[in-house]
Amino acid sequence: MKHKASATVERFMEGLRARNPGQPTFLQAVQEVAESVIPFLEAEPRYKDAALLERITEPDRCILFRITWEDDAGKVHTNRGYRVQFSNALGPYKGGLRFHPSVDLGVIKFLGFEQILKNALTTLPLGGGKGGADFDPKGKSDREVMRFSQAFMTELERYIGEDTDVPAGDIGVGAREIGYLFGQYKRLEGRYVGAITGKGAGWGGSLIRPEATGYGCVYFVNEMLRRNGEGLEGKTCSVSGSGNVALYTAEKLRHMGAKVVTLSDSSGFVYDPNGVDAHKLAWAKDLKFNRRGRIKEYADEFGAEYHAGERPWKVPVDVAFPSATQNEVSGEDAAALVKNGVIAVGEGANMPTTLDGIDVFQRAQILYAPGKASNAGGVAVSGLEQTQNSMRITWSAEEVDRRLSDIMVRVHEQCVQFGVEGEHVDYVKGANIAGFVRVADAMLAYGVM
Numbered sequence: 001m002k003h004k005a006s007a008t009v010e011r012f013m014e015g016l017r018a019r020n021p022g023q024p025t026f027l028q029a030v031q032e033v034a035e036s037v038i039p040f041l042e043a044e045p046r047y048k049d050a051a052l053l054e055r056i057t058e059p060d061r062c063i064l065f066r067i068t069w070e071d072d073a074g075k076v077h078t079n080r081g082y083r084v085q086f087s088n089a090l091g092p093y094k095g096g097l098r099f100h101p102s103v104d105l106g107v108i109k110f111l112g113f114e115q116i117l118k119n120a121l122t123t124l125p126l127g128g129g130k131g132g133a134d135f136d137p138k139g140k141s142d143r144e145v146m147r148f149s150q151a152f153m154t155e156l157e158r159y160i161g162e163d164t165d166v167p168a169g170d171i172g173v174g175a176r177e178i179g180y181l182f183g184q185y186k187r188l189e190g191r192y193v194g195a196i197t198g199k200g201a202g203w204g205g206s207l208i209r210p211e212a213t214g215y216g217c218v219y220f221v222n223e224m225l226r227r228n229g230e231g232l233e234g235k236t237c238s239v240s241g242s243g244n245v246a247l248y249t250a251e252k253l254r255h256m257g258a259k260v261v262t263l264s265d266s267s268g269f270v271y272d273p274n275g276v277d278a279h280k281l282a283w284a285k286d287l288k289f290n291r292r293g294r295i296k297e298y299a300d301e302f303g304a305e306y307h308a309g310e311r312p313w314k315v316p317v318d319v320a321f322p323s324a325t326q327n328e329v330s331g332e333d334a335a336a337l338v339k340n341g342v343i344a345v346g347e348g349a350n351m352p353t354t355l356d357g358i359d360v361f362q363r364a365q366i367l368y369a370p371g372k373a374s375n376a377g378g379v380a381v382s383g384l385e386q387t388q389n390s391m392r393i394t395w396s397a398e399e400v401d402r403r404l405s406d407i408m409v410r411v412h413e414q415c416v417q418f419g420v421e422g423e424h425v426d427y428v429k430g431a432n433i434a435g436f437v438r439v440a441d442a443m444l445a446y447g448v449m
């Protein structure tokens with residue numbers, strides 16, 4: 001079954017396509033939102049008359065820049081850097097930096113657009129933005145990553161600041177890269193301010209920030225299940241990816257008594273029917289965060305199955321957590337999950353499910369949590385990091401975790417408020433409309449600009 005949009009959505013998308021050629025992921029992200037928001041606008045002329053959907057889909061500004069750096073052999077390389085400052089209606093621009101060869105303007109715009117609504121759902125004072133570069137940290141030495149990160153920040157520094165735009169990590173930008181980026185920012189500015197989040201706990205970072213996206217996603221799914229008289233205890237779960245989001249999702253699932261049977265990376269997935277226990281998880285963290293190895297080594301170490309070049313969605317599970325990258329769950333993958341009895345899907349990644357895949361989940365009426373709601377925990381704790389930096393205090397891990405959990409409950413409540421349809425909750429519609437309304441109300445208050 002191919003995804004089909006209504007005539008009004010198609011008319012809106014036609015204009016957007018003409019203005020944004022060659023940006024398929026951006027168009028996909030907007031289409032998913034437009035399909036929820038346009039029918040809502042028809043009944044709310046004050047938003048429609050102010051052309052808010054048209055305004056919110058055009059970034060405040062897109063910054064593109066050259067990054068030139070030298071590798072260990074003295075060879076000179078040039079990459080392209082991006083920062084899309086999408087909307088500061090609710091607070092300073094906020095969103096991560098992605099270092100991956102697939103990064104282009106369309107990818108950064110899709111991520112920035114998702115970020116506006118996600119950040120609105122946290123109810124914290126955060127605008128939406130995103131950035132990155134087409135640089136691949138894989139296979140580079142620490143020194144090369146350092147030189148690249150410093151060159152990247154030398155240009156970005158003039159556009160960001162604690163009250164202007166506050167970047168964080170994303171794919172390919174973890175603790176190591178944030179260290180180099182923040183170090184260079186601080187050196188150029190000559191002052192120490194919280195203009196980047198995801199910093200190490202010993203130098204201005206918030207406790208629980210590394211865990212926040214994964215933990216938050218599990219809290220969100222737990223809320224969906226709870227509303228249906230269910231829980232995570234005893235559930236079998238698949239997780240894709242083996243980066244920051246995936247491994248902390250696996251960790252919290254284990255805390256809650258669920259069994260994680262898959263992990264993956266861009267080369268393939270491991271199937272471990274005995275479950276990823278505490279020892280295996282600690283080993284996987286060391287593999288991915290310190291040794292920067294491949295997930296196949298997990299299969300070799302623990303005698304699990306390894307499926308090269310495949311994604312984990314054919315494995316029968318109760319709950320699935322796509323936590324790697326965009327468009328990693330196709331219509332066919334979604335159909336396989338549904339056929340095998342999946343009851344809930346919690347997206348840790350941004351837009352991991354294609355529009356066809358979303359249709360499959362929606363028709364089956366499973367509990368499907370779109371990333372902009374279920375992965376909002378990462379940016380929420382980044383917001384809490386900004387607060388701690390401004391107040392020059394450090395909250396305990398328990399305090400941050402409690403606030404994170406409260407925020408995820410609030411995100412869930414807003415999705416229910418705008419997405420409830422009889423017995424069922426359409427979390428896509430709920431998240432899109434709830435996020436949109438918060439941003440739209442602020443834009444209305446500011447007048448035409």
Ligand code: NDP
Nearest residue numbers: 170171172213241242243244245265266324325349350378
């Ligand atoms: P990491 O770089 O830590 O990990 C990314 C993981 O995804 C790796 O296992 C990587 O495998 C895999 N991956 C990346 N690209 C692809 C691909 N094209 N196909 C298959 N697998 C791929 O990133 P994060 O864990 O931080 O981010 C994962 C997702 O979560 C992204 O969508 C990100 O935008 C989203 N997200 C992250 C937040 C955060 O706080 N970090 C917050 C909210 C959302 P390999 O090593 O082989 O590349």
